[in-house]
Amino acid sequence: MQHIDIKDIFDRKSGYTGKIVTVCGWVRTSRDSKNIAFLEINDGTAFKHLQIVADKNTIGDTAKFMPLCSAGSVTGTCVTAANNPDSVEINAEKIELLGACPPEYPIQKKPHTLEFLRTVPHLRVRTNTFNAMFRLRSKLSEAIHKYFLERNYTYVHTPIITGSDCEGAGEIFKVTTIGFSKDYKTEEEYNKADFFGRAAGLTVSGQLEGEVMATAMGKIYTFGPTFRAENSNTARHAAEFWQIEPEVAFAEIDDIIGIAAEMIKFVIRFALENCQDELGFFEKFYEPGLKAKLQTVADSEFARVDYSEAVGILKKSGKAFQYPVEWGCDLQTEHERYLTDEVYRRPVFVVNYPKKLKSFYMKQNPDGLTVAATDLLVPGVGEIIGCSERENDYEKLLAAIKERGMKISDLFGSAPVRVGAAQRVRAGA
């Protein structure tokens, strides 16, 4: 069906003014008077709706176009909007109904709770909230690719089904073609009969494969789904989420911190430039001051503090924390919030954590107690990036795996290989 995207009409107003165009879309608001009907339609290419002015002497009866979410095509002249010289509208010459919407349609022009919208997952994306959210997610994904690809990174797809447990946390979903069965006496027998002839699960991180790739392609990033079978119901845990995992050869902790800060700022700026309407919607209905907050993050010099120094600051704060602070403790949300919201008032990298808090693969510092790892904490949010220089000393790496009671075979599957043994290159991020 020949038609143009509504976004193109908004983007190149002057190019279409005075011309006859055809657009398709869904009715998002409608208003009828004796001689004229006004419809706002949306085709999903822009967050904004396009106003259609329908003269009943030309169009005929407009009643069938009035119900919300009716789908149709409109042909008419693109003109400067009567009430906004910066926008355009269409004087309709022909409207065709492509999909009628019945009166019992569950999404009407009134506030719906997110709880209600959970019950109509096939329709909720048509609301402004979900529409804005998915559009923003798409733009953020675009920005992530743009950031890395413009800087000579190779985008790699690491395996989703894997035999390795990178984090050693055991929170892995199993993948099987058998599932429930009474046919096997032992787990070993079961695994042997399974699709891959061995136990397999969903990746918790593409990092180990990413490191392998980085020792050939120098700078790589993954951007794909990751899975954790965590039995927690918080807004910060999901069984399935998309994760970005850059791995960079010839990089040390300072380089990694630089990359993390630059990437976050790039992505935020991209959203501010390309998602004005969507962020405006969130600012109006969900979080006042959102754009200014994002702008502040994009413009600020991120702070940096050693973990040990941060512990000192927290202890001297005089605050009655629920979880007491001692060197060696994991920073809780209340501690992170104090650092970001009260001490630094901007994003802060906490650097050089105690090694027993962190994963086996992180570069051990000369002090023997800490690792060259950092978390980026952001005001009002908490941790959004965790990264580290990678351990490049094979014996230390082996010792760290053993110390944690992990099995090499869980990392490298049934055929453990000496990954990176021949290389002592620092890789991280």
Next chain:
Amino acid sequence: MQHIDIKDIFDRKSGYTGKIVTVCGWVRTSRDSKNIAFLEINDGTAFKHLQIVADKNTIGDTAKFMPLCSAGSVTGTCVTAANNPDSVEINAEKIELLGACPPEYPIQKKPHTLEFLRTVPHLRVRTNTFNAMFRLRSKLSEAIHKYFLERNYTYVHTPIITGSDCEGAGEIFKVTTIGFSKDYKTEEEYNKADFFGRAAGLTVSGQLEGEVMATAMGKIYTFGPTFRAENSNTARHAAEFWQIEPEVAFAEIDDIIGIAAEMIKFVIRFALENCQDELGFFEKFYEPGLKAKLQTVADSEFARVDYSEAVGILKKSGKAFQYPVEWGCDLQTEHERYLTDEVYRRPVFVVNYPKKLKSFYMKQNPDGLTVAATDLLVPGVGEIIGCSERENDYEKLLAAIKERGMKISDLFGSAPVRVGAAQRVRAGA
């Protein structure tokens, strides 16, 4: 570690000529003489190696830099290459060994079989073959995003863990946190105790979710991993693969064919422009004439033939096919090859397949026998795209599901919802 990407040196030769630069990388070839050593290093940002000229009077003993895959940093002056005025090389002033490579390192400067490389999966990406392949894959991924994002599509991440079987083929990997267990008497009890409280599996397609998104955002695409527990060992089947699934509202079969052809050509042109070195490598070592073949596809007008007409052509061909051809039969590789390689000699869309060969969601044509579906067949390759207009008649859709003995509950999980019932918009691609 302060250094610049070798790709940037190749890309902006004049900008660096005469300047002192530091690069890092792995030694890919080395040659020693009495006074001068020549190293070619690669840092993974470019497929090409950068030549390093090391005067032993300046550098000292170069023996430790000679082993292949040694990692190091080089500081020196960037100059026009002695034997190639179009390229550059580095006159080293300082070389630092970052990672020594032992003599038993398994990848040496000689041909290795792909079978051997399977035994060193952590190292094989350092070979030219795998390096070129992963770089090409990254560029193709970039092109795919570029194509859709420039055309107002929204990139969506559809669920990987799902309760629905879109294709109804039953080739689904199960996802569980239980796996082998003797604790449950029935599958129902097992599923109830499982992580999601019900059976779950890995997606075979994001299409159904994509259709839902397209009825809000108009034009969407997915690009993510998809899984099939197919018990076949061919070069054309994989348990895990990345798939692109665009869904477009207000589009009919002709629009969909246009999008498919334009996208393929765009992606091929992007590779020809951005992967000269990688494609040159494949042409030299794997497939003579590769670039010309790709150029031909990019430049050709794709052919189009009705399935019924294609059957007629095959029957009249006089060829002794292994599988006889009759209207209603699935086209086998030999038939597809005859059409692409002998009849059309260019990519061809076969359109309007018998409905019983295709999935339930495809738009039924007025003839009652065929659906508005098409496969794109490419010479020397076979099918690379399958697409269709989507059925928008709810009663026909229900009937098609029943005809195939599928259960609605398999499509929509435990809480079947009437997807799209309120909409009669044509969506496809």
